[in-house]
Amino acid sequence: MQEQVTILHTNDIHSHFENWPKIRRFLQQQKQQLIQQGQTVLTFDVGDAVDRVHPLSEATDGKANVEMLNTIEYDGVTIGNNEGIGNSHQQLDNLYTNANFSVILSNFSDQTTNLIPKWCQEYRVIITKQQTKIGIIAATAPFGPTYAMNSWHAWQIDEFMPTLLARLTDKVDVIILLSHLGIDADRKIAQAYPQIDVILGSHTHHLLEHGEICGQTLICAAGKWGQYVGKVTLQLEKNKIVTKKATVQATADLPSAAGDQVEINNYQKQGELLLNKQKIAQLPKPYPAALNSDSPLMQAQLKALEEVFEVDTAILNSGLFLDGLKAGIVTKNDLHKILPHSMRAIKVRLNGYNLWRLIREMERNRSRLRRSVVKGNGFRGKIFGELVYDNIVYLEKEKQVLWHGKPLDLGKDYELAMVDNFIYGPYFPTLEIAGHFTYLGDRFLRDILGDYFAARFGV
Known part of the structure; x- marks a missing residue:
């Protein structure tokens, strides 16, 4: 049949x-x-x-x-x-x-x-x-x-x-x-x-x-x-x-x-209406973003990551931010518009030597990443943008990394916050090879930023 x-x-x-x-x-x-x-x-x-x-x-x-x-x-x-x-x-x-x-x-x-x-x-x-x-x-x-x-x-x-x-x-x-x-x-x-x-x-x-x-x-x-x-x-x-x-x-x-x-x-x-009903904070000043440099919004996000992971150092890329935030009421819709990504925030543990290698990889790729188009792995921006460090300084001439102003101890362990996209891309192999990760599973970057602003300027 x-x-x-x-x-x-x-x-x-x-x-x-x-x-x-x-x-x-x-x-x-x-x-x-x-x-x-x-x-x-x-x-x-x-x-x-x-x-x-x-x-x-x-x-x-x-x-x-x-x-x-x-x-x-x-x-x-x-x-x-x-x-x-x-x-x-x-x-x-x-x-x-x-x-x-x-x-x-x-x-x-x-x-x-x-x-x-x-x-x-x-x-x-x-x-x-x-x-x-x-x-x-x-x-x-x-x-x-x-x-x-x-x-x-x-x-x-x-x-x-x-x-x-x-x-x-x-x-x-x-x-x-x-x-x-x-x-x-x-x-x-x-x-x-x-x-x-x-x-x-x-x-x-x-x-x-x-x-x-x-x-x-x-x-x-x-x-x-x-x-x-x-x-x-x-x-x-x-x-x-x-x-x-x-x-x-x-x-x-x-x-x-x-x-x-x-x-x-x-x-x-309908989606924007529902998100607009959820007010997060009332900002006393604007927090602009910048596609190819540090910005007030970047600094807030770095500090927000550090707080949620209880660390004092973080790295992000400026292409994450599709726009800045104006002074006044901020809603979940505002946060979703500027950070629509489905990437995860992570805490990374590396010893001093591997942290030095990671920063060297970042510096080596910095110029090409600045305007590099990124697709996949939850990234919803257009280009990678500029790498921005908080409490890390790279001395190019000496090829030395400073952690809070002091040279790295190559045998010591260090912890810092970033996004999981850094692991999946081909530019920073040290992360995948030597990194020990803690993922934050219940929040995205926008939620972490919203919590940071709510704690300071909540409505």
Whole structure:
């Protein structure tokens, strides 16, 4: 008996609501048409639907995004690093409270209980009208230290996949992996685990317009920001796949409808309205920013970092600040506009020698970073900007680093604050090689700055 199963999939929307009305209509219409044709239709989102760069996502802790996903009635959704790391433990625990879809996540546990969280399931089996059993598994990128900061644990692929597949293979006819791991990981998984029939990929924002056959597995991906919607067609006979085909639909090519732009604008207005209601402080003077130099706002942020980590030294880059703050009332909306990043603040411990190496690396790269375009890892600015030290001085002629005016003791340990983006970039390898990190998991830079101003000029 022949059967056709169509899979519709989205990924890495990142709160780009300007594409959402078209995506919603397309998915709803496709599902209705294909079901009327007698097909089985499955819809999945593969993570990073939520991104707190949008004021509505920020104001609602991502719950507005979940309400939008509810309009599709997805058969399965997994989390990306923006849902998993871009929220505190409590925010993620509450994110899917009102979801009408299954959250599937096979490599995730709560460190406080060592159990899978209550809001997700390890896998799901969907049985079609013709009794084909389709097993859905999912994995998110296993960023160990950053998940640990919020008491989560994301397992490496080889730590859970063999056991999971051994349990599942005899129970199902088809296995689909929702992978928020990236294209390189997807290719490795396809080679190592040929039992997986289809991988719906994401995370690295890659676009595979016609999919990619790797071994026996079809790898698919639909780019980023809702610019595409993916479609996979499976032809089956006697519950076994005969052919599998992938395509994508460009959202730009879909028709607009009256009211789309009003809806999109309202998402922005609603988010800003909610954030504007939350007053933080009343500044007695302006705190301007500067793209390529130190500034009063930079100094406030450095001091705020030092306070929260109980250290007396910090380093940041000026490109973080998209604007300054005016004198008067400051709201959460003001802070979100100037610091929309989803990066984490960290405390770093290095011995004197490695701290000297780090500053040398920073000085060596300073000029090229000043106007370097930065993308990814939660950075929402345009350029890296100027490195600004607090209580560190570099003497270029002597190639010497001064800590609070005194030469470094190469054998002594030092602690300082910065952002986690410094670790992920290629310019400061000493951090990754020799640094010992403490992450702040429940606040972003804007929250730390807001707490600093509230303590001094609170309303």
